[in-house]
Amino acid sequence: QKEVEQNSGPLSVPEGAIASLNCTYSDRGSQSFFWYRQYSGKSPELIMSIYSNGDKEDGRFTAQLNKASQYVSLLIRDSQPSDSATYLCAVYPSGGSYIPTFGRGTSLIVHP
């Protein structure tokens, strides 16, 4: 069974700090990785996708992928209270499946 693990948190960081969210996955052959943000009572919204080892930056967000260690992380620089949400990691399994596996999400709280 393909698994995607995330610490449920909550992860609490002060405003302006860097928030680091981590995700590990069990399927070594996975090739596509996504981060979603979900505010309470709302549906998830796509933040970033990453497919290659290394870092990918988009504004205050940086996704990091390490396929050898089977983890993907999301860094949020200069965290704002508006970043407080649940962050979901999604991984497409190997074998050409078009059904991603979602982690349970990490709750992030950015306090002023």
Added chain:
Amino acid sequence: GAVVSQHPSRVICKSGTSVKIECRSLDFQATTMFWYRQFPKKSLMLMATSNEGSKATYEQGVEKDKFLINHASLTLSTLTVTSAHPEDSSFYICSAVPDDSYEQYFGPGTRLTVT
């Protein structure tokens, strides 16, 4: 781009009635759409994969006769909750995948309350 709409956003119905939820990809074609359910403070639960022109694929434990899915076009999938009961009350979310991508784009969700 990549906008997915869902209608209605909120619905209250009586036990025993049926409710239809529409999911539309507004600016892209999506052969594949997904239907999820989410209970308060719980994780997303995939209910079924909807494929245009073919039968939906349901996850284990999801009753296909209760949750009817129709993917009639490349931009529209519908979920009908038949003979709804209070335990069906939940947040139902659809997502669509552009045909040339792996990225899922979620609709805003439908909050169903069955009284």
